[in-house]
Amino acid sequence: MTARNLFLLPGDGIGPEAMGEVRKIIAYMNEAMNAGFVTDEGLVGGCAYDAHGAAISEADMQKALAADAVLFGAVGGPKWDSVPYEVRPEAGLLRLRKDLQLFANLRPAICYPALAAASSLKPELVEGLDILIIRELTGGVYFGEPKEIIDLGNGQKRGIDTQVYDTYEIERIAGVAFEMARTRQNRVCSMEKRNVMKSGVLWNQVVTETHKAKYSDVQLEHMLADAGGMQLVRQPKQFDVIVTDNLFGDMLSDVAAMLTGSLGMLPSASLGAPDGKTGKRKALYEPVHGSAPDIAGKGIANPIAMIASFAMCLRYSFNLVKEADDLEKAIANVLDKGIRTGDIMADGARQVGTVEMGDAILAEF
Amino acid sequence: MTARNLFLLPGDGIGPEAMGEVRKIIAYMNEAMNAGFVTDEGLVGGCAYDAHGAAISEADMQKALAADAVLFGAVGGPKWDSVPYEVRPEAGLLRLRKDLQLFANLRPAICYPALAAASSLKPELVEGLDILIIRELTGGVYFGEPKEIIDLGNGQKRGIDTQVYDTYEIERIAGVAFEMARTRQNRVCSMEKRNVMKSGVLWNQVVTETHKAKYSDVQLEHMLADAGGMQLVRQPKQFDVIVTDNLFGDMLSDVAAMLTGSLGMLPSASLGAPDGKTGKRKALYEPVHGSAPDIAGKGIANPIAMIASFAMCLRYSFNLVKEADDLEKAIANVLDKGIRTGDIMADGARQVGTVEMGDAILAEF
Ligand SMILES: CC(C)[C@H](C(=O)O)[C@@H](O)C(=O)O
Numbered sequence: 059m060t061a062r063n064l065f066l067l068p069g070d071g072i073g074p075e076a077m078g079e080v081r082k083i084i085a086y087m088n089e090a091m092n093a094g095f096v097t098d099e100g101l102v103g104g105c106a107y108d109a110h111g112a113a114i115s116e117a118d119m120q121k122a123l124a125a126d127a128v129l130f131g132a133v134g135g136p137k138w139d140s141v142p143y144e145v146r147p148e149a150g151l152l153r154l155r156k157d158l159q160l161f162a163n164l165r166p167a168i169c170y171p172a173l174a175a176a177s178s179l180k181p182e183l184v185e186g187l188d189i190l191i192i193r194e195l196t197g198g199v200y201f202g203e204p205k206e207i208i209d210l211g212n213g214q215k216r217g218i219d220t221q222v223y224d225t226y227e228i229e230r231i232a233g234v235a236f237e238m239a240r241t242r243q244n245r246v247c248s249m250e251k252r253n254v255m256k257s258g259v260l261w262n263q264v265v266t267e268t269h270k271a272k273y274s275d276v277q278l279e280h281m282l283a284d285a286g287g288m289q290l291v292r293q294p295k296q297f298d299v300i301v302t303d304n305l306f307g308d309m310l311s312d313v314a315a316m317l318t319g320s321l322g323m324l325p326s327a328s329l330g331a332p333d334g335k336t337g338k339r340k341a342l343y344e345p346v347h348g349s350a351p352d353i354a355g356k357g358i359a360n361p362i363a364m365i366a367s368f369a370m371c372l373r374y375s376f377n378l379v380k381e382a383d384d385l386e387k388a389i390a391n392v393l394d395k396g397i398r399t400g401d402i403m404a405d406g407a408r409q410v411g412t413v414e415m416g417d418a419i420l421a422e423f
Numbered sequence: 424m425t426a427r428n429l430f431l432l433p434g435d436g437i438g439p440e441a442m443g444e445v446r447k448i449i450a451y452m453n454e455a456m457n458a459g460f461v462t463d464e465g466l467v468g469g470c471a472y473d474a475h476g477a478a479i480s481e482a483d484m485q486k487a488l489a490a491d492a493v494l495f496g497a498v499g500g501p502k503w504d505s506v507p508y509e510v511r512p513e514a515g516l517l518r519l520r521k522d523l524q525l526f527a528n529l530r531p532a533i534c535y536p537a538l539a540a541a542s543s544l545k546p547e548l549v550e551g552l553d554i555l556i557i558r559e560l561t562g563g564v565y566f567g568e569p570k571e572i573i574d575l576g577n578g579q580k581r582g583i584d585t586q587v588y589d590t591y592e593i594e595r596i597a598g599v600a601f602e603m604a605r606t607r608q609n610r611v612c613s614m615e616k617r618n619v620m621k622s623g624v625l626w627n628q629v630v631t632e633t634h635k636a637k638y639s640d641v642q643l644e645h646m647l648a649d650a651g652g653m654q655l656v657r658q659p660k661q662f663d664v665i666v667t668d669n670l671f672g673d674m675l676s677d678v679a680a681m682l683t684g685s686l687g688m689l690p691s692a693s694l695g696a697p698d699g700k701t702g703k704r705k706a707l708y709e710p711v712h713g714s715a716p717d718i719a720g721k722g723i724a725n726p727i728a729m730i731a732s733f734a735m736c737l738r739y740s741f742n743l744v745k746e747a748d749d750l751e752k753a754i755a756n757v758l759d760k761g762i763r764t765g766d767i768m769a770d771g772a773r774q775v776g777t778v779e780m781g782d783a784i785l786a787e788f
């Protein structure tokens with residue numbers, strides 16, 4: 059069997075602690091299942107800045123490009139709040155997304171039954187919630203040029219960002235959304251602001267045409283992004299797959315994640331296009347939560363989102379579908395048993411730390 | 424007493440019905456309080472397109488510019504979904520905002536106690552909620568150039584929108600936020616995406632400097648806009664005044680509005696700068712809800728948001744503070760009595776139509 063190359067970028071804050079629990083699962087899979095994972099590790103974010111003066115070094119970028127999959131923890135923290143814009147911790151993540159061409163960000167917003175009560179929404183609105191948000195990740199206002207601050211003189215400056223989308227970028231992300239929908243409830247809702255943005259007009263057209271040309275079996279709906287935000291709060295279960303641009307995806311997926319009551323538990327996958335020859339796609343897996351500097355290093359962080367991200371890695375990068383299912387089931391079982399980290403603690407549950415949570419999941423796996 | 428000139432733009436959908444109830448209040452104030460309102464009326468949105476081929480005619484724009492205040496209903500509907508971009512219904516509203524230079528959009532997100540149960544959030548999270556969102560309304564990606572779709576050939580198009588903010592634009596909207604905060608809980612939270620947008624970096628700097636220079640008595644906090652969306656869902660009562668740009672304001676104010684359970688009830692004010700000589704500011708008042716074409720013409724629309732928008736008009740355009748308070752109290756009293764339109768119906772309440780709701784509020788006024 060050929061080796062399965064994983065590149066680990068634990069990053070800052072609680073990233074390293076969460077990654078530690080994934081490392082245990084990898085070791086177990088190598089030993090018990092002969093999974094053949096080979097891991098290497100690098101620095102990203104604030105810790106990379108401290109070591110190299112950049113949010114990720116060229117050497118680590120090369121390793122990320124060469125790996126079958128990248129596992130990413132989290133970046134940032136108050137320590138680096140005033141480093142120059144170009145080398146801020148987030149720059150490492152943005153460069154990975156751009157250079158690996160990870161245009162498709164999959165963000166499941168699911169509500170673990172054991173956690174429905176933790177949502178700020180009424181439980182009946184979120185019980186059984188299972189939305190997949192597909193966010194375009196390499197275009198839009200995140201990367202468009204010009205992106206600059208100009209000095210106009212007289213104490214006036216001008217901040218400029220540019221939202222740009224080309225037909226092919228919209229087509230390929232729409233394709234991912236329709237393909238995913240076919241494996242689920244077969245419904246896609248596309249969100250933009252076509253009433254004020256020209257990129258939204260084009261987005262709407264291209265999604266509509268892609269649907270007509272290749273995916274007319276899937277149910278397609280269009281919604282303005284502001285109305286979409288409202289509907290997520292009002293009646294989230296109306297959605298199956300949501301497809302939207304980079305910035306709207308950032309906002310909407312965070313709102314959706316918060317709805318579930320499972321924020322500390324949600325994974326994400328960022329995928330590139332399948333290689334023409336090998337069919338392999340570059341990929342990065344990361345928890346939706348951030349670096350949580352306030353609780354970093356205390357051994358209390360919830361490693362579930364990181365572990366669930368590894369489950370997505372098993373599924374999408376290595377086609378280890380059964381293993382992915384098993385790992386996700388292990389997480390659900392541990393929750394059902396009332397084992398909880400502090401962030402998801404509930405009456406009558408048993409509170410554990412990061413390592414104990416990882417052990418419990420491994421025991422169920 | 425000089426006349427108080429109001430220009431009414433009922434627009435499409437339920438706009439005209441809702442405006443009808445405000446007209447009754449205006450007539451009453453003229454008669455019983457000698458308020459001296461003089462009203463004129465025009466067309467905006469789809470109905471203006473049908474009449475003139477434009478989303479608002481030049482003649483009506485002149486009237487809007489000359490009036491002391493504009494009362495705006497709602498625009499749009501499926502009938503006009505495929506009219507050309509330049510004359511779509513929303514273009515009328517956007518032109519009014521831009522040409523009247525209504526840079527400050529005030530969107531209160533309050534939870535009427537009688538309606539807390541109607542929120543999708545747990546009642547304890549929204550009871551007593553009172554947030555004021557201050558959205559920049561004449562800049563950002565809504566108006567920046569280039570804004571276009573380019574044909575690249577080979578079946579490829581490129582959609583472009585430009586986010587632009589100058590120092591003075593951020594300064595003046597921050598000023599409004601700090602001034603407003605002083606009349607409330609004295610706290611401002613500024614939201615942007617400085618970690619990915621240069622306009623966000625500038626926004627953050629200018630808000631910070633404005634605070635230091637003139638408003639250091641107000642408590643200031645900065646939050647990333649995606650985290651802000653999360654926090655609105657998680658713990659909305661943590662906020663007093665939120666200040667943010669045009670696009671984030673569009674998204675965040677809709678989410679906030681939905682949280683309250685009072686969406687059909689929320690007003691907004693869009694204000695210009697005070698005139699150097701007269702101190703008067705141009706202003707437009709409009710409900711947060713849209714044109715609701717599905718229920719238009721049936722006499723069942725909730726007129727409260729339109730009436731509450733008129734209360735904001737009394738307060739901000741005419742300094743009729745007591746009258747504004749009384750009108751808002753009349754709305755609350757009617758709700759407390761269990762009188763409801765269909766959209767806010769609850770067990771044991773009495774369901775009424777648009778006209779009856781307007782009459783009930785007038786009777787309490
Ligand atoms: C860290 C930041 C640059 C990033 C983004 O804005 O994309 C984050 O919010 C996310 O959603 O992954």
Ligand SMILES: CC(C)[C@H](C(=O)O)[C@@H](O)C(=O)O
Nearest residue numbers: 251253254284513516517673
């Ligand atoms: C109608 C539309 C152009 C408008 C906007 O996007 O500003 C609306 O959503 C609003 O929030 O007032």
